[in-house]
Amino acid sequence: MERGSLSLWIYASIVVGAGLFFAALLISAIFEPSIRVLHTFQALIYVAVIVLTRKHNSWGYGAGVFIAALWNYVNIFVTTFVPNGVQELMLLVRTGQTQHPNQFIAVVAAGGHFLLIFACLAGFLRTRPGLKQWGQFVAGGVLAIGYFVAIIVTTGPQYVELLKRTLHL
Secondary structure (H helix, E strand, C coil): CCCCHHHHHHHHHHHHHHHHEEEEHHHHHHHHHHHHHHHHHHHHHHHHHHHHCCCCCCHHHHHHHHHHHHHHHHHHHCCCCCHHHHHHHHHHHHCCCCCHHHHHHHHHHHHHHHHHHHHHHHHHHHHHHHHHHHHHHHHHHHHHHHHHHHHHHHHHHHHHHHHHHHHHC
């Protein structure tokens, strides 16, 4: 695969998308000490995505797409975290004031994830994947989600009920 400007743009977008989510994890952990361990382990997923996608690895592209899609799904459709953040942003734009500035972090996190999904899909499709690469893409995503579930169960018990609601258990 050629390493032209588009490839560089895709990788830069992966780094920026993951970086926005890193920032959201860090800010959340600063203000809520009970989630620091969970967020530290969660950040490792994004480190793996950055490292693996730099090598045009199908596992990394899949992990990036699946974990970002899951987080956005949960926080848009299962909880009100992202919608509340968008409402606060709209309130700020309309009135110049906000009631809950801490909710903006959801918009940053979701935005980073949307960029990560787009860039990982673009990078993966640019490799002209065959059946084996598609299998690795899906396996990378499944492994990332499995790891995420495991760290929630072991380090973030306050989110187990949310996990059950998400998985309809």
